[in-house]
Amino acid sequence: xxxxxxxxxxxxxxxxxxxxxxxxxxxxxxxxxxxxxxxxxxxxxxxxxxxxxxxxxxxxxxxxxxxxxxxxxxxxxxxxxxxxxxxxxxxxxxxxxxxxxxxxxxxxxxxxxxxxxxxxxxxxxxxxxxxxxxxxxxxxxxxxxxxxxxxxxxxxxxxxxxxxxxxxxxxxxxxxxxxxxxxxxxxxxxxxxxxxxxxxxxxxxxxxxxxxxxxxxxxxxxxxxxxxxxxxxxxxxxxxxxxxxxxxxxxxxxxxxxxxxxxxxxxxxxxxxxxxxxxxxxxxxxxxxxxxxxxxxxxxxxxxxxxxxxxxxxxxxxxxxxxxxxxxxxxxxxxxxxxxxxxxxxxxxxxxxxxxxxxxxxxxxxxxxxxxxxxxxxxxxxxxxxxxxxxxxxxxxxxxxxxxxxxxxxxxxxxxxxxxxxxxxxxxxxxxxxxxxxxxxxxxxxxxxxxx
Numbered sequence: 001x002x003x004x005x006x007x008x009x010x011x012x013x014x015x016x017x018x019x020x021x022x023x024x025x026x027x028x029x030x031x032x033x034x035x036x037x038x039x040x041x042x043x044x045x046x047x048x049x050x051x052x053x054x055x056x057x058x059x060x061x062x063x064x065x066x067x068x069x070x071x072x073x074x075x076x077x078x079x080x081x082x083x084x085x086x087x088x089x090x091x092x093x094x095x096x097x098x099x100x101x102x103x104x105x106x107x108x109x110x111x112x113x114x115x116x117x118x119x120x121x122x123x124x125x126x127x128x129x130x131x132x133x134x135x136x137x138x139x140x141x142x143x144x145x146x147x148x149x150x151x152x153x154x155x156x157x158x159x160x161x162x163x164x165x166x167x168x169x170x171x172x173x174x175x176x177x178x179x180x181x182x183x184x185x186x187x188x189x190x191x192x193x194x195x196x197x198x199x200x201x202x203x204x205x206x207x208x209x210x211x212x213x214x215x216x217x218x219x220x221x222x223x224x225x226x227x228x229x230x231x232x233x234x235x236x237x238x239x240x241x242x243x244x245x246x247x248x249x250x251x252x253x254x255x256x257x258x259x260x261x262x263x264x265x266x267x268x269x270x271x272x273x274x275x276x277x278x279x280x281x282x283x284x285x286x287x288x289x290x291x292x293x294x295x296x297x298x299x300x301x302x303x304x305x306x307x308x309x310x311x312x313x314x315x316x317x318x319x320x321x322x323x324x325x326x327x328x329x330x331x332x333x334x335x336x337x338x339x340x341x342x343x344x345x346x347x348x349x350x351x352x353x354x355x356x357x358x359x360x361x362x363x364x365x366x367x368x369x370x371x372x373x374x375x376x377x378x379x380x381x382x383x384x385x386x387x388x389x390x391x392x393x394x395x396x397x398x399x400x401x402x403x404x405x406x407x408x409x410x411x412x413x414x415x416x417x418x419x420x421x422x423x424x425x426x427x428x429x430x431x432x433x434x435x436x437x438x439x440x441x442x443x444x445x446x447x448x449x450x451x452x
Contacts, residue, residue, distance in 0.1 A: 009210045012167035012203060016180055018159045018190040019131065019198040020063045026130040026157035027054030027097065027250075034196050038136075038150040046130075046155030048093030053249050056081075060128060060157035061253065062263070063189040064104055067159060068126045069264045070183055073108030078254050079127075081247040090133035090149055098129035098160075100244045102252070110163075111272055112179040114172050116286075121176055122164030131156040134197075153197070159189070165204070165215060177201060182271040186296050205235070274299055282306065282313035291321050297333035301343050308347035315350045323367055340374030341367075349377040357381065358388050361434045388437050395428070395436055399444045402427035403452075413449045421445050 025032060028045035045052045068075050080102040083095040108123040133154040137144040161180070167173050181199060184190040192199050206215055269277075271293050278289035278299075293299045298320075305316045324346070328335035349366060352358045358366065358381055369380050381387060402424045403410060409423040421442075428441045 007210060008207045010168060011165045011206045011208055011215060012169075012173050013165040014163045014167065014173060014176060015202040015204065016161045016163075016177065017131075017200045017202075018067075018161070018184055018192075020060045020157040020159055021188060021190055022057055022059045022063070022157055024057060024059075025155035026057050026060055026128070028155060030155065032156050034198075036152055038148070039152060041152040042154070046092070047151060054097065054247075056250060056253065057157055060159075061104075063187075064126065064128055064159045065255070065260060065263050066187050066267065067161075067184065067189050068105035068108070069260070070187055070267055070270055071108040071110055071123050071126070071161070073105035073123060073126055075105045075255055075260050076103065077257070078102065078252050079104045080252040081128075081250045082244045083247050084129075085243045086241075088132070089147070090135050090151075090154070092133065092151055092154055096130060096132060097247055097250070099127035103127035104253075104255075110176065110179055110183070112172075112175050114169075114175045119166075119172065119175075121166045121172075124162045124164050126159060126161045129158050129160055130154070131158050165206070173203065179271070182294060186268055186271050186274075268296075271299075278302075282317070284314065284317055288314075288317045288321055291325070291330070292317060294330055295333060297336065298330050301336050304343035305347045305350075308344045309351050309354075312350055312354055315354070316347065319346060319350060319367075323364070327371060339371060341370050345370060345376055352377055352381060356388060356437060358386055359434060359436075359438055361429075362386050362388065365434075386435065388435055395432075395440055395444055398428045398431050398436065399424070399441065399448060402431065403445075403448060410449065410452065414452065421449055424449070 019032075022032060024030060025046055028043050030041045030043050030046055033041065045054055065075055079099060081097050082100040082102075084098045084100070085095045087094055103125045105126040106124065108126075110121050110123060112119050112121065131153050133149055133151040136148045136150060138146050138148070163176065167176060181192045184199070185192050190198055194200070208214060275286070275289045275293040278284050278292060279286055282289075284292070291298075292302045302317065302320055305320070306313045309316065324336070324339070324341065328339050349363055349370070352366075353360055353363050362381075366377050366380050366386065369375065369384075370377060373380075406424050406427060409420045413420040424445045425438070425441050428445070429436055429438065
């Protein structure tokens with residue numbers, strides 16, 4: 001480690017911009033559908049035409065309050081919108097309606113784990129604002145001869161959350177963003193799609209002497225749109241530059257205390273609490289629980305499978321994390337449903353293993369057929385004749401034949417190399433087409449070799 005690395009520490013704060021899951025924009029009725037033809041979802045209000053008046057989207061406020069409460073922020077009894085002035089071609093009004101001195105909520109935190117160690121990262125504030133448009137450059141940005149502007153995104157409701165400068169490493173920053181996104185998905189306030197710009201991040205970075213409590217000069221890296229970019233970048237204007245002043249066309253919002261509390265009571269179980277419950281209730285390792293709770297849809301799928309076969313929650317977790325997630329994307333909430341393997345059918349497959357009907361090896365073949373056809377596992381096993389052979393007489397004949405054909409393995413076993421029995425077991429399983437009960441085969445082989 002260099003002298004600079006030992007003498008200084010990195011101080012990181014993240015500003016996360018989340019597009020709220022509303023059907024219309026923040027201050028007008030234009031739709032927020034992604035991928036519509038350019039400039040087809042605009043109106044005089046979001047284009048900033050003279051004489052028009054904005055109207056606050058109530059649903060956007062409701063979603064932002066849900067997020068604020070989930071992060072433990074204090075919802076202020078009143079908040080006010082402000083105009084943030086700067087010039088850029090993708091902003092039709094030459095100002096952005098945001099919140100500055102009187103935000104929606106303040107003073108919360110997000111708990112996360114980095115390399116197994118718990119960390120609590122403070123969240124300074126959460127406020128509402130409108131998004132700007134999008135520039136499309138013809139060719140490379142540096143050499144483009146022209147740029148086109150699409151105002152469809154202008155006016156889309158955003159929730160900006162500003163962390164305190166509590167992060168110290170790029171790994172912590174990436175973990176923060178992942179944990180933040182997981183909460184938003186569980187709440188249903190944002191779809192978390194970073195590729196479509198629904199979740200974006202600016203990183204505020206400074207250096208200071210290790211052990212100092214003073215903050216250094218801040219540098220801002222804007223519009224990081226992936227976990228990897230956040231981690232790789234951890235290497236602006238200031239408020240007075242924006243000439244903030246209260247938005248004259250919008251009255252302050254008054255937050256009813258009873259409504260805020262009813263919203264708090266209706267919050268769902270959040271990812272961290274669900275992860276901890278999976279460990280305590282189902283006896284899962286923390287790693288498995290972390291994978292299963294990375295999305296609400298996946299966690300719901302697992303618990304539905306456990307309800308169908310409560311005797312073996314660990315085996316169900318293994319099948320989901322290894323076999324199912326090899327085939328589907330956990331981040332796509334509809335992918336599992338499209339796979340054709342319902343929670344009940346996965347539970348049925350594990351039950352067939354547990355009751356000895358099929359072996360684990362055969363189960364993988366059945367699983368592949370389930371993916372291809374969507375059939376019930378028991379129906380596949382019956383039709384294809386895949387039932388495990390557990391008849392002692394039939395297995396004894398196969399074991400005897402395998403011992404007779406593996407003289408070297410027998411001799412090795414007699415000389416004390418007990419692992420040699422595996423060759424005989426493998427021969428039996430091959431001869432049975434994988435249908436022999438492995439436990440019974442192993443017991444018979446051990447008994448017969450020990451008597452020789």
